[in-house]
Amino acid sequence: VELPNYLQLEPRLYDIRSGSLTALAGSKVTLTGSFSRALAESSATVTTLPMEEEVFDMPSSDFREEQAAPPASKLPEPYPLTLNISDDRLQSSVIDLGDHHLEIPLTWKDVKGLDGPATFQLTIRSAKDQAPLSYLQGVERQIAILAGETIEFEVVGEDDFGLKELGLIWQGEFTKPSAEEPAKGSLVLKTGSPEITRLNEVALFSPQTHEIKPQRLALAAYTMDYLPGRDRVISEPIVIYILTPDEHAQMLKKRFDRLISELEDAARREQNNLDANRRLDQQNNPEELQKEDARKELAQQEAAEDQNAEKLKELAKKMEELFKDAARNESIDKDTMKKLSETMQNLKELGEQDLPEVERKLQESQNEKSTAEKSKKDLQQAIEKQKEALKKMQETIEKANDANDNFEASTFVNRLKRAASDEGGISSSLIDAMQGRGPQNQKAVTPLLGSIPSSDQIDPAHERLIKDLGAQQKSTTSDIRWIQEDLGRFYTRTQKEIHQELFDAMKESQIDLELEALQRRLEANQAFLSAIEAKKWSEQLSKWAKKLEGDKSGGGGGGGGGGGGSPAEKDFEFMLKVMRMVQKEQDIRARTRSLEQLMRSVELRKATPIELPEAK
Secondary structure, eight states, rough: OOGGGGGGGOOOOOOOOTTTTEETTTTOOOOOOEEESOEEEEEEEEEEETTTTTOOOOOOTTTTOOOOOOOOOOOOOOEEEOEEEEEEEEEEEEEEEOEEEEEEEEEEETTTTTTSSSOOEEEEEEEEEOOOOEEESSSSSSEEEEEEEOOEEEEEESSOOEEEEEEEEEEEOOOSOSSOOOOOEEEEHHHHHHHTEEEEEEEEEOOOTTTTTTSSEEEEEEEEETTOOOEEOOOOOEEEEOOHHHHHHHHHHHHHHHHHHHHHHHHHHHHHHHHHHHHHHHOOOTTTSSSSSHHHHHHHHHHHHHOOOOOOHHHHHHHHHHHHHHOOTSSOOOHHHHHHHHHHHHHHHHHIHHHHHHHHHHTTTTTTTSOOOEEEEEEHHHHHHHHHHHHHHHHHHHHHHHHHHHHHHHHHHHHHHHHHHHHHHHHHHHHHHHTTGGGGGOOSOOOOOOOOOOGGGGGGHHHHHHHHHHHHHHHHHHHHHHHHHHHHHHHHHHOHHHHHHHHHHHHHTHHHHHHHHHHHHHHHHHHHHHHHHHHHHHHHHHHHHHOOOOOHHTOTTOOOSOOOSOOOHHHHHHHHHHHHHHHHHHHHHHHHHEEEEEEEEHHHHHHHHOOOOOOO
């Protein structure tokens, strides 16, 4: 079988004594055969078969191209195949295999005039060149990171006949209106050859390396084979949320909220376990405690304790991951980090030491070799240790709630900053539009007038922009209402004056009503007034955020220096600084590797220039 020229592959030899061959459409097939006696004559007829029952024996792919039904047309007439005989060997002329299956019955007669025992029925199936497959592995389908982080994963490409190239492709999307262009790009990871059917490479993707700002990013693998005209085949994408520090902090707080809820559930289970153990102690004298029924109950309590200990170990791992992620974010102050660290340490001790000790005492109370008094004493010791463990769990919940309060207090600053940024973005987008720039800084648009009575008079790009900005203003107004409500509840719980002052200031300014009026101005196409109002509220929200931030830093937040604090606090602050330095070094190393990969990609593109069609 001579494969199509574009594959640049040597001919392949197949044993077809089974009577069946599957070959790539466009191939040239030559039949050769050997017989047990010299031949006198042989004949064969090539018949084209319809494709209704198309079955391919070629390697399949989840990303294969759709097999379009062939157009209804008259099949070619059967034609005789030229066969050359040499003693006991036979060779056919070249058969051009198109897009149809072929059926070739072969008959022969030997030099003694005897016919072959039966007609040899050969079927040649025509198969299309399947699209290559590519995928990412070793990474979650959705992931949230800071812009300075680097993610590492494996990229794999596979094809039935040969791979030309393997790489990454990405497309960004801003979740809010922005005058900037969303990220878009691609990266060559590896080049192949006609003989290579599988490529794989470890990829390091750093938003900072590619100058990608916070946004939602769809990242996928792509691969190319040698079929002329075929576009890059793109894998299922993963979604990367590149977050600002304040968005990252809010995400961590939500994770912490869930973790605290799970810890409270574990504490309730432990209280129930303690109640059950105390009932066993009260209702059974030493002798009764050694009976079969009591021992079964003790075994159940031991199992329950083991389950709760495993749950706390799981929570400790989650807490450790949360702490590491929080350490990456320098907007989270050292006091919050210290409480997170204490919560993590307590969870480790509870899961690895305290509850296993209760479990051990419950196990000893079931020992058949123990005296009745010893079993009773072991149960009572288990109860005392369980009381201590439960008290420690409650203290841990209190520490976690304190850290959560700190988290929430810092999120007010971040939420106000984000609202200020949103209002500033609305104002700058309107100003750009009035200066003749459309969305994503398109130049060739009619300047937006400051006030337009009818949408029919607005450039379509500006009409779409005003609609998007109106939706953004509605969302920001809703966020401000939530901030006010949360501030009121937070002050009620913590009694911190700064939050009461801010709550009163927001209420007095009637910012929620003013932002509603701004939304109506946008809907009425009053661009100039809307730009002025949005800028005014952006500045006011920034002032409120700075006021809260100043109060927090005045209380020793942010991991700053200073000579105050106990030795333990100073030790923790030093440890936190070292930890963040280590993480920075790791991030720098990862970004350096990512940059090296980018440089290799540029060199590969220079060495093997490939005209890439637009990604579909």
